[in-house]
Amino acid sequence: MQGFLRRFRRRGVAIAAAAVTLPVVALLAQGYGGSPIWWEANTNEKMPLAALFRDSSGDILVYNQTGDMGTNGHPFFSKLGSNGRACISCHQPSAAMSVNLERLNERWQQTRGTDAVFAAVDGSNCPSLPQQEKSSHSLLLEHGLFRIYEAWPAAGVKPEFTIEVMRDPTGCNTDATYGLKSAHPTISVYRRPRIVGNFKFLSAGAFTADSRATTLEQQALDAIRMHEQGSGNIAPEDLRQIVEFEQQVYVAQSRDELGGDLTEVGGPEALGPWNMSRAKADDLHTVADRNLARFLTVQDWPNHHAQGASPRDAFRESVLRGSRVFSARTFHIGDTANLEHVAGHKAVDGTCATCHSERFTGVSNQGAWADIGTSIKGWIGDRPELPLFKITCTTGAGHPYLGRVIYTNDPGRALVTGKCADVGSFVMQQLRGLPARAPYFTAGTAKDLREVVDFYDKRFSAHFSEQEKQDLVNFMSVL
Template sequence: MRRAFFVTTLAAALQLTAFGRSSAPDTQAFTDATGEVRTFSTNGAIDLRNPFFQSLGTNGRSCGSCHQASDAWSITPAHVQARFDADGGLDPIFRTNDGSNSPLADVSTVEARKEAYNMLLNKGLIRVGIGIPENAEFELTEVDDPYGYASASELSLFRRPLPSTNLAFLSAVMWDGRETLANQSVHFDLSDQANGATLGHAAAANPLSDTQREAIVDFETSLFTAQSKDFEAGNLQTQGAKGGPIQLSAQAYYVGINDTLSPGFNPASMDMFDTWSDVRSSSRERFADARQSVARGETLFNTFPIQISGVRGLNDVLGQETITGTCTTCHDAPNVGNHSVALPLDIGVASESRRTPDMPLYTFRNKTTGETIKTTDPGRALITGKWKHMSLFKGPILRALAARPPYFHNGSAAALRDVVEFYND
């Protein structure tokens, strides 16, 4: 059972090659909550011999442990739970350095492991340990950690693994941008990130070689993943629609394209389903109504006015208490949906009011003003030490969303409807 599961999800190259396979189809379909998701590789078939799938550390993990094709190259709680059930939580994803709620957690029995890894099992969250930088404009005054570990030297930050696909559209690397390095290309940033992940997540004794780094980045940047079929609307590449990964791989992009804060910004950044607005209902076209609905949704995404206020990183930067925008004010990259420049924002996901009992809560005090903030994750502030960066996170790429719940950096939205309701509040 376990071996079949990994063959299906491309989880480990060693198990796949044990069956005599060294590659996988570049558009293999995986069923998700609303239809099918597919990945296309510009390198041809997906090379399972790539270092991405190899255990290069000391704990049995590979990049593929937390980046699975079936989950749009992230992980989902359902599939993590299946892996736990297969061997009682001994799979390489279950390691205490970052998979458990605390690195000191008891993992001696199956029941103990269920408790120790419940954030990973229930929300697909990895624990990221980062301390407060020496030059920080703030100090930590109170910690409420249900797992009894976090401190100023290492806060416990629970975050979703970002997909290792569609990376050709990145403007910032990692939720907090810590791998977006000054005066370096995104390619270099990804190379550094691959090395850091191997040393950290895989507990490698030695850095990756330059050859290994380049091979991993080449593999990742060749991948394009998108929804290709919807149960109600059918094939997403028919009647002029531009869904699916092959169309996505041809999408024009450069850092700064259609930037909200630059002249020439076009709020109609999504046009994949424009032609479906002209689809007419008929007894012969069973998908017509659903396709019209998709087209209406795209129009709303581009045009529905939203009064944006209280968003740090945007309202404060522009000096405007309220900004009239649309969804594409923050999701401006054409047909991709992230921000085309590094523009981390605080949309309130990490605020005290949205804290759940399974999340640590931190109280920070501004050393100059005495102002305090309570948050479950200080985000970019731990990288820069700047008070104004408290709880700022980048907006992720929006393609292949249905295949990789839950949503937001902390997995606080279980389904896409919950994301919509968050913005309706």
């Protein structure tokens, strides 16, 4: 039975409305159908009301608020360009509407690298490489990164700095056709996909790592051109349908191996996708508003006992402590460019929630970007698999903390604005469905949640205790 359950979970279980709180065993007994573990474009699979998948620490649940939905001809699930991909190709329900390494590697094996997700344009390290070789897709297969290619300088922008390519492991930035010195000067950086879902709470209008899109419509057009190699001449009705779908999908962890059902009636309000779906738009209080009582507090978890009573309760205690560490344990946040846009101050004694302030998604409720150092060698170490750029500020301007010469793997927001002060700044991602979509940060530089916490511990000299670190990891793993 256990083996069967596991196999079934791996395929994904679609759940009917009335049954969403029943244990999976009961659901199987009722014979609910599956949702594909890998979803190909144009397959007309049914997008169920709720699809459940096994992930690294429990189950991820993708909740489609409007109920079971046919996808025949639906633009999110259909090929809109020339390379066989749809939006769903890289925003897979089984990976919290993103992609993860396990699924990508399975897919490579099953299709010998011919799945559309590996398309040369951005599913390989560079389109000029021999595409049948696995090594040409190493950034995707080993780090979950797609190539993001942007014209340099961006249209209409007069940059404050020059870019030199110091190291080019993929060959793309020095390539005669695709590189910075080609007929269409282009810079290639490598980034993780982001969750498509929970968008009711992302009202601030900053999408993708560098916020080159400020609306979901703009973002979809950018994705069709960049990832699907389409003309972008899409019917307004199709664009509307894409955005409508994005706004009705909710993604969150729903069960933890140790912590049990995270969606039980009366459980913490922040957990599980349908709690999110039910939250009203005017209910958008933030942690910064000190609305901590709504964000995973002890009294919110019914029937949990004192620490150590059972493995489940001990785990839940740890999650609750982690929630408090996240929102209340202070450290000095300094040397962080654009912090004033995220947190309202240039430097501040703050917490994780000072930046990750939005109650349901953990993004900044001001939608801004900041430079926490995730593309800067001094903080993430040397990453030989990634390109390295030397940024030299040519006008009087500079980066407030890194000076006028900066070495980075990805200039981030500065690719869009051309401003020195924006080098290394990234829009933060939602902190939902994390166990289904490692690795973390824009360049996948933290392979698990422990590495995320260790990064911050060092970056902001937080001196977290071993207990605090474990509690933070446990807290993040149930979101």
